[in-house]
Amino acid sequence: MTSPDTAERSNPPRPRVRTVVIGLALIVLAPLVITGAINLQQFQVVYRNKVESELTVMIERQSFIVDSFIADRLSDVRIIAREHPIERLRDPDFLRQVLNLMREEYHGAFVDLGVVNEDGIQIAYAGPFNLEKADYSSAPWFELAFSKESYVSNVFAGLRGTPHFIVTTQRRVGDETYIVKATIDFEYFNALVEGIRIGDTGFAFIISRDGKFQTNPRFEVSLNRSPYAEILDGTMHADRIFIADGKDLLSRPSIFTFAPLKQGRWLLCYQQETADALDEVRKMVRLAIVALLVVATGALAVGYFVSGNLASRLAEADRERTVMTHQVIETGRLASIGELAAGIAHEINNPVAIMVQEAGWIDDLLHDDNPTSAENLVEIERAVGQIRTQGDRCKEITYKLLSFARKTDPSVRAVALNDMVGEVIGLTSQKTRYANVQIVTELSPDLPEIQASPTEIQQVLLNLVNNAIDAIDKPGGTVTVVTRAEGHAVVLEVRDTGAGIPEANLARIFDPFFTTKPVGQGTGLGLSICYGIVEKAGGTITVESEVEQGTTFTVSFPRESPKPAQPIDPTSEREGP
Amino acid sequence: MIEPSVLVVDDEVQFVKTLVKRLVKRGVKVDSAHSGQQALDTLAGSGATRTDVVILDVKMPGMDGLETLAAIKEAHPLIEVIMLTGHATVESAIEGMKHGAYDYLMKPCDLDVLMNKLNQAAVKKREHEAKILEARATLIALRRGD
Structure with a gap:
């Protein structure tokens, strides 16, 4: 019923939309981010484990390959050393033959092949370098090679000046010991690891x-x-x-x-x-971030559109409700006018009837035998005066009606309640006269003004007074209208000595369309409209009633704030006539 | 052409005054009253014997037209009543017709029409009276055995 505060209504709903969008985004994104982070963390740990185990397997295999390569080359040399008699081993041609065979077999893993005697002299050599008779007695490996059955050296430059390593094995012939030595190609070995x-x-x-x-x-x-x-x-x-x-x-x-x-x-x-x-993890993180962004954008977009849509619908509903409220007030006003119309019609009919009579009387006199007799002229003059008087009476009535029937103006200004009471009582005078109801006013002379729409306050008053008159079902009732200042409020009281309202109905009388009048005589909107108007003006309306004793409606308005010039709300000004 | 005797009842004093003047000018004998009660008082006094027709406004403060009509018809059944109404009270005029009013007229009314109705009503009333007198005479004659 009440129309919302105009200032609030004119505010764009944007901030609310933003809050909703942000809220929505947080609600959607927060769990997404949290679960995403947990998942990623988890994934990282798992993937790290996986990478480590892959590395372990890989390095195990590679170390096995390298170890076996060395072991195989060593056993190659051992086979050569054991299988052939020392005479043949001392023959460089034979060694060359063997070397070629091994190079063919092992794709050049072997560089050269030699036999070294106890004195460190290479007594036989096959290979690309000229190392026959080379003296290894002072070479670091020589001692070690002689002390062990077989030996694999570190990489060293040696006599030839290029990095290489050697595998050696002993061959004992009687009490003589020879060392069979093979050089492993560094490049070949390096390629294995590289x-x-x-x-x-x-x-x-x-x-x-x-x-x-x-x-x-x-x-x-x-x-x-x-x-x-x-x-x-x-x-x-x-x-x-x-x-x-x-x-x-x-x-x-x-x-x-x-x-x-x-x-x-x-x-x-x-x-x-x-x-x-952990490249996979990085890819995963990137994917997760992209997914998160996509979802977030989607959520934000959806949130924005949904809430924007919602907000515009709310605003639309607000607008419609305002229009509806206005229409309802207008309808109520028309209904009030309808109720007034009967009384007004009779009221205006009386002066009209008098005027017609007076005109007829003048007509009669003019058709007299001596129309211009002094007596007749006086009578005609009187009749004309009377027609004027009655015409003025008609004008007054139509003015009163028109002043009420003009379109509702919701713009708020200072309203002197006492003047308004006088106006409304004037408007209902005919009705009270025929209903045999006496209207008594007890108006506080120095009543502060209130801030409200004059036409709306007029409607409240008219509804309350009309209801009070209607409530009086037997002749001789009294309607009392009281105004007084009470602290920070201006109080209006409309009291009747009528039938009263049964307790069962008391709670519902402000409900729209609630009426106890016969069908066609009351819209049931009057009091609900009053309620709406009073609420809008920041006031309260209450009712007290006792069956057979009468009813009192008490309306309390906040008194006008001491601000000198209240700026008129632009929205209501726009709606004004 | 008979000369009807009329009682005008309306709360609008000025209306009654001028109407009375115009009726008098047309040779009607007129009394006036400004409320239902005043009308009843007038009829209860000397007015009853000479009043043929009451012109009665429907909407009046205090005792309204319908109540006054009922009271008149009860106390003086022969007197004819013509109701005067505004537009909004045609229903009550019809109600009045049902309760024995002779006719009704809408305000503001043409005087010639009113005169016409007054004459008809007065004729009817006088005929009624004549019939009653005749009936009484017959009754007396029967009793006397003529």
Whole structure:
């Protein structure tokens, strides 16, 4: 019933939309982000485990390959040393023959083949270098090779000046000992390890326990840095396959994997940037972020459109309700006018009847035998005066009716309640006269003005007074209209000595369409409209009633605020006539 | 042409005054009253014997037209009543007809029409009276055995 505050209505609903959109987005996105983060974290852990186990498997296989390569080459040499009599081994032609065979078999893994006697002199040699009669007695490997049944050296430059390593085995003939020695091609061996590559940054190399490179690493590596330094100085043990985190030379987080070779004398090292190793995780994160963005955008868009739509519908409903309220008030006003019409019609009919009579009387006199007799002229003059008087009376009545029937003007201004009471009582005078009801007013002389729409207050008053008159079912009742100031309120009281309202109806009398009048005589809107108008003006309306004693409606308006010039609300001004 | 005797009842004093003047000018004997009660009082006094027709406004404060009509018809059944109404009270005029009013006229009314109705009503009333007198005479004659 009440129309919402005009200021609130004119506000654009945008801030509310924004709040709804943000709220919606948070509700949708928060769990998404949280579960996404948890999932990613979980995925990262799982994937890290997977990468580690893959690395372990890979390095295990590679170390096995390298170990077996060395072991196989060693056993090749041992077979040669054992199978052939020493005379033949001392024959360089035979050695060449054997070397060619092995090179064919092993794609050039063997560089050369030689036999060294106890004095360190190479007594037979087959290979690309001229090393026959070379003296190895002072070579670092010579002692070791002589002390063991078979021996695999570290990589060294040696006499020839290029990196290589050798495998040796002893051959005893009587009390003489010979060493059969084969050189393994460094390039060949290096290729074996260099081929171990995963991703863009993964590479492998072999170092010896004393920190010498046994193969060339693809990228630069400093063995003085963690975790190589710790491994080499024994702080960290790499007896088995071992995985460590660290940083590479460019300080990028990397994964380091180690596997022991040659019974732990060498280390197969594998190094890869963490980001590269966990590339899948990175892709996953990227995918998750993209998915999140897509969902978030979608949610925001949907939220925006839904709430925007909702807001515009609310605004539309608001507007419709305002229009409806206005229409209802208008309807109520017309109904009130209808009720007034009967009385007004009779009221206006009386002066009209008098005027017609007076005109007829003048007519009669003019048809007299002597129409211009002094007596007749006086009579005609009187009649004309009377016609004028009655015409004025008609004008007054029509003015009263028109002043009420003009369109509702909801614009708020200062209203003097007492004047309004006088106007409305004048409007109902005919009705009260024929209903034999006396209207008594007790108006406080210095009543403050109230802020309201004059036409609406007029309607409230007219409804209450009309109802009060209607409530009086036997002649001689009294309707009392009281105004008074009460603290910060201006109070209007309309009291009747009528039939009263039964308690059962009392709770419903402000409901729209509730009426106890016969069909066609009351719309049931009067009091509900009053309620709406009073609420809108910031006031309250209450009712007290006792059956057979009468009813009192009390309306309380807030008194006008002391502000000197109340700016007129632009929205209501627009709706005004 | 008989000369009807009329009582005009209306709360509009000015209306009654002028109407009375015009009726008098047309040779009608007129009394006036401004309320239902006043009309009844007039009829209860000397007015009853000479009043043929009452012109009665339907809507009056205090005792309204219908109540007055009922009272007149009860006390003076022979007197004819012509109701005067505004537009909005045609229903009550019809109601009045049902309760024995002779006719009704809408305000403002043409005097010639009113005169016409007055004459008819007066004739009817006088005929009634004559019939009653005749009946009484017959009754007396029967009793006397003539």
